[in-house]
Amino acid sequence: MKKFAGVALTMVMGLGVLAGCGSNGNSASTTSEGASASDKPEAKVVTISVRENTWGARKDNFLEAEKRLNEELAPDNVQVKLDWWPGIDDDELVLQAQAGKVADIFINSSVDIGWERDAGLIRDIDWVKDSKVFKNVPASYTNIMSYDGHYYGAIQDMDASPVFISRKALEGLGWTKEQIDGLRARVDSGDFTFHDLVNLADEAKKKSLVKIGFAVEDTRFEGWNYAFDFNNYDAEQNKLELTQKAKDVYAFWADAKKRGVIAENIGDVDTDMAAPMFVKGEIFAEFARTEFYQMMREANGMKDKVDEYNNWFNDNVVWIPVPSAQKGGKPVSYSNPAMIFVGAKVDDEKMTYVQRLIEHVLDPDLQINHTIASGKLPVTPEAQEDPRFKEMSFYKDHAYLVEFTKTRPALPDYATFTKGYTMGVEAILTKGKSAEEAFDIFEKEVKQNVPADRVEIQK
Template identity: 25%
Template sequence: MSFLKSIKITVLAATLALPTSFAAAEAFAEDVTIKLWARADRSGPMRAGNIVGAAETMNKMLAAAGSEIKVSVEVHENNAKGFDADALDVMKAFAADKGPDIYVAAHEWIGAFVEAGYAMNMEQHIESNPDLYSDMIPVLWESVSYKGQRYGIPQDSEIRMFFYNKEMLRKIGKSNDFIEGLPAAVEEGQFTLYDLADLAAEVVEKGAAKHGFVHRPNVGPDFQMLMASFGIELSDSATGKLKMDEAKLANFFTWLKYAVDKGALPKNMTSWSWDSVHQAFRGRESFMKFHGIWNVPKQLKIMELTEETYFKELGWLHSPAEKQGGRPANLSHPIIYVVSDKSEHKDLAAMLVALASQHVPNTKHAVSSGHTPIKFGQASMPEFVEDGWALRAGARLLPYATFMPNHAKIGPYNAIVYKGIQGVETGRLSPEDGAAFVVEELEAELGDEVIIVGGN
């Protein structure tokens, strides 16, 4: 049986036979309206558009089967400034019994939606439709899981990692084998975060760069891949609560102090502007920078690079392990589709999400918006081959991806950790005092929503 035929049979079975709610709709109405909530986001306009397109595909299948049912999608585009504000607005809509059938959300909100009863458990749907989901990059399922169950479908992915300047390494006499072998050395656990700090300091000491490495100058999730390198688990899978290991956090802060003391990391990094951070790397003043793959277009333009010259000058690394033999990490932040558990047509809504998540529509979104794929097969599709060379390269990093905890309080958690980072980098706090400060603040602000382990 062909893959396309298999999909048609699956969709028709779902729409015509399985969901009792939909069967009732068929008896009394020929039109079924699915309400979709999506944030108005110029960086991802096809998040809503692909669901609309999926309805058009489904209607063709229904017509081919002789059904008079027609599915339409009613789109509500929210103008919230960010995904956190948008999620709170979705919550308010549900509280007023005006919630959508499908909504788009940042993955870290899935736990809050599950606890409120607004997210459908997708396990049975996923297991019943292997043709639609078997090619999903496995690690991405972690982003939609809560207490061991999947409650959403990854809509896109990204990679946040270290960028490094190969030309600077050539200037200080490093061999080509060393330069091109760094990614493999990191993956094999042979090149550690301490090695990275030493190398960055060497590049500065020998005059090839003004700064060793730079990072974001404000609160954000990027630091979590470094924390993962130190074995810090940010959440408890059994309870869904946030988590912090004080001893391991002190180890992370000890490394930060080491990097500052070695001259690899500017002491005043947390007082920089974003423009200064970007300029440091794009202006070839900094040897390294850790941030996201969406930086590539600006790097190409400002650094006057091309597809052919990009990887000759720049390379990408996971966040190396703390110690030799450890596992490196990077960070991904998928946006996801969630089906409401309150929906009268949740099985039909889930099938629309499945169709919108197939290779062709998702690839159009990914390449046009600068996101890595959600499925292995997308990397060989014409759009990725022709226009998505950087995204294909990023997809190879996904097996080492980590994700923010699926907890609504991850924002305040990140803000408290950042205060500790700031204190240690500026020298106001020792690593041990910085870790103790973070733990005290987490306990005070998050209460029983955070589990503390590993104290000194």
């Protein structure tokens, strides 16, 4: 036994080492310390700590921004140095702040502004008002950058929420190429409604063209709320809002469940499972974000064959924004954008360097690098002018959604509010409850768990 175990262990370890050796050739050294040595007097070094995961091109962009800033600062004999810290969860963020460890710059969601400000993690960055980088950014973005009269976050990237529809399924329903290609225009004009989409999915499922009607990324059900004009949030009063319109959304859920358009495990099928299924033509409509485009490329095994993939995409997929439930209504898109925050300990003197670093991160070409790596959309009009962006028709075509893209409110209790909403959804899906009962559950949850001064419950 012992011998056998020993042999097994060595074998596994050995295999691993062998496997690792094969891919060992790409460890290019990036240390360039000798370059900074010069004959000038000691340069003033400003160390800026940045906390973020290497996701997309975020880290590369900060490193490139550091280089560009240092070129600018060379005449002043100042040098900025980045200290890169890995990203962490919010609970660790809160605790580490108590131990005095807060990065000078870190990235988090726009919804986190509220509690981060309250916890003293971040400081105001009112310079964005006058910054030329943000001058042309649409108001819908700058709105979410401010909270309680000050700017606290600099928007880093943006998202849109297309619905990916199986072209083959539509063809199976007898749609012509012209009809399919004209679908998006009909959604934009409000001619094609959300209910039409439900009916199509139902039909496709009944004809066994697909196995699943609707699928959603994780549990981001918000798009459907917006389609029914249930907006969660009253910006003027800065309060969450529970309106009777939620009942309409629940009515859709109950109906779609009954007709089999939505399966009861809709929340359990993650996008990494959904992407291969969509590629196989098993899903009629996937409600996801632009990143899903990227995931399908990988599921297709065309990670490096962009042209081939684009051909496949055009032959198999058509995307539309989420149609409005109202005839003639505007379509919907939603996003959960990332923001760059500045730690509370950064003083005004250091802030000048922090500001210039952040502005460089938003250089148009760097934003597009990030788009290519992550599937997120750039945030400034200047970046949308980048020729590489214009070439990527999928992303470029999304640019217009940005004007009406909705974002989550920056209220700490939004998570609790949404949990209540999801309880109602799960009641319909797994317990066969009616729309009214689901609404009652939602209301009960909100009344009990969301502080009364943060929410308005409409009768």
